[in-house]
Amino acid sequence: MGSTWSMTKRLGLLWIVVVLLVVLFAHGLRAEYLPIEALTASVWAALLGMGALVASRLARWGHAKSAVVLLCVATLVACDVAVVVDSALIYDGAGYWTLNDGVGLPYSYAPLWYPASLLPSSWEIFGVDQTAITAGDFEWQTEHIAPVAVVLTIASAVFIASVVRALFESRQASELHDQPGQFGRLIL
16 A cells, blocks of 8 residues: 555656646646646546556566566556647647648547657658648647657656666565575675
């Protein structure tokens, strides 16, 4: 229970930071975006938290490497879904922005919005040209998706580092507890 509570507190603090940074970098601290970004950060935190809980269970069962892989996959999924939710809320939900020529968001490429926003626009993502991914509106990608994606990626990396450190520290502690004669070898 203690490790779950610690992980929840860490994720809660990161949630606050993510909301404020996304509003700052993507919208210039405009207050009307605060509820949308709070919902976006909530989706990210919920998915990341679920992945971290399952990863911690895996680690407790002795599968620490699988737990780290699962945590990384959960992070990518959480960031990807949060980016899609954010754009859907801002463009289709609230109607604050529109793409060039009033075209709709290219939802058929939604899973590619997150990785595309982190890469140069000249790169193809899984064989798909970024012009198709962004419906030809690279401004949308650089001004809206990229700031959200970067903040979520950095916050996720901070969270993963803290969870992985805790997983391996608890694993070492249990190894020390199980084999008291091995203490000196693990410290060195």
